Amino acid sequence: MDQCDALNGTPSKRTKLDVNGKYPDNAAKSAEGVYVRELIFQEEHTILDEVAQISEEGKTESDAKILGGDPSCLYLRELARPNVLKLKPYRCARDDYDSGILLDANENSVGSCIPQPDPLHLNRYPDPYMLSIKKLICKIRPIRHEQIFLGVGSDEAIDLSIRIFCKPGIDKILVTPPTYGMYMVCANINDVGVITVPLSPEFDVRIPETLAAVDETTKLLFLCSPGNPTSKLIPNEVVREIFQGGYRGIVVVDEAYVDFSPPEKSALNLLDEFPRLVVLRTFSKAFGLAGIRLGMAVGHPDVIRLMNNCKYPYNISKLTEDLAIRALSDTSIFEANLSLLLQERERVVGILKSLPMVKKVHDSDANFILFQIDFAYQIYKHMAENGCVIRYRGMELFCEGCLRATVGTPKENDTMLQKLQETYNLFLNDSISAK
Numbered sequence: 001m002d003q004c005d006a007l008n009g010t011p012s013k014r015t016k017l018d019v020n021g022k023y024p025d026n027a028a029k030s031a032e033g034v035y036v037r038e039l040i041f042q043e044e045h046t047i048l049d050e051v052a053q054i055s056e057e058g059k060t061e062s063d064a065k066i067l068g069g070d071p072s073c074l075y076l077r078e079l080a081r082p083n084v085l086k087l088k089p090y091r092c093a094r095d096d097y098d099s100g101i102l103l104d105a106n107e108n109s110v111g112s113c114i115p116q117p118d119p120l121h122l123n124r125y126p127d128p129y130m131l132s133i134k135k136l137i138c139k140i141r142p143i144r145h146e147q148i149f150l151g152v153g154s155d156e157a158i159d160l161s162i163r164i165f166c167k168p169g170i171d172k173i174l175v176t177p178p179t180y181g182m183y184m185v186c187a188n189i190n191d192v193g194v195i196t197v198p199l200s201p202e203f204d205v206r207i208p209e210t211l212a213a214v215d216e217t218t219k220l221l222f223l224c225s226p227g228n229p230t231s232k233l234i235p236n237e238v239v240r241e242i243f244q245g246g247y248r249g250i251v252v253v254d255e256a257y258v259d260f261s262p263p264e265k266s267a268l269n270l271l272d273e274f275p276r277l278v279v280l281r282t283f284s285k286a287f288g289l290a291g292i293r294l295g296m297a298v299g300h301p302d303v304i305r306l307m308n309n310c311k312y313p314y315n316i317s318k319l320t321e322d323l324a325i326r327a328l329s330d331t332s333i334f335e336a337n338l339s340l341l342l343q344e345r346e347r348v349v350g351i352l353k354s355l356p357m358v359k360k361v362h363d364s365d366a367n368f369i370l371f372q373i374d375f376a377y378q379i380y381k382h383m384a385e386n387g388c389v390i391r392y393r394g395m396e397l398f399c400e401g402c403l404r405a406t407v408g409t410p411k412e413n414d415t416m417l418q419k420l421q422e423t424y425n426l427f428l429n430d431s432i433s434a435k
């Protein structure tokens, strides 16, 4: 990429300038919707300008509504880092023109170096906004494309949200252990503090304790639903109670595993109610596409705009785009695989529950099963060294003696269950003979 491409002031073909070379007043409402609005912002305003427009000093949320502005902008002014609000984002060559003789982005015009043909034209940069993928997602989920940020896995969205909302050394995130480790890792990398409010021993969010722990510096509250490693869904009512209980920051609900639960359980259904809700989804689990690295954040268009402004310009590759389009164009394989995994989940849970050596099996809303067994660490290690890798989770809060097994194919599950029993017996006999 040529840095000179940034803010080079070239007229945007997609924003369709009028005869006087101005953006039409209704540009935001054109067929290309918010995408057009995004470009206008990148050229003419920062998000802070819009915030200032609708929320002059002292204006309240209801004033903003009366003024016809979107009150979520007020939250953004309070919540996002000022440098991010002020940011004039990098403009890609492809933001302006994307057809004809393309000598604008210093690509290799002769072609890619892979054996031809190269139907994806990999010598060219991809679409920075991946509208093709977003439109297909909107066909299968109750959301609009301007509510979607696409990232390199949902991990990118976790890191970006922290960088957008948390001032290093000042702001904090709140997590509810036991939970996915990357929230804390990303916070640590960004020098952002972490408040922990443990779940209850039954893996439920403790709402009063959570609300008592936040203050104005707690910019992000991460909930993992279904939880990793808990495998338990967090009901939408919990999210509602957190907002209604007075929390003023952003609630991020990480739904990496929610496709293994009924669709009505998803927090996507709350997005119209709460502009400060961000829902994370991924193609790595139920879609079976962990290898293409594609995840998304779904939220209010203003929050999504900040994420798009801060991402690397061409974060999603054409290879990923191609595969995501194939997966989304025909979801029959997704559905068949999902149904097999759900069937297997029930079968494996049933068998584990019937094994006398298994002390507790947690009900699962995800594609993995958390269970408690004696000799958990030794069993994990011995099984892994003998060709069957599950995960030891015994160091996590309220997971003492727990192993976590991903639901595999029927054959893999049979092998895992057989090895689990054999290995347990091995350690049981060892411990008996040691006495």
Ligand SMILES: Cc1ncc(COP(=O)(O)O)c(C=O)c1O
Binding pocket: 152, 153, 154, 155, 156, 180, 224, 227, 228, 254, 256, 257, 281, 282, 283, 284, 290, 294, 295
């Ligand atoms: C709860 C949770 N969130 C996010 C991720 C990361 O997903 P991705 O592959 O989309 O980065 C994982 C991965 O295991 C996860 O367990």
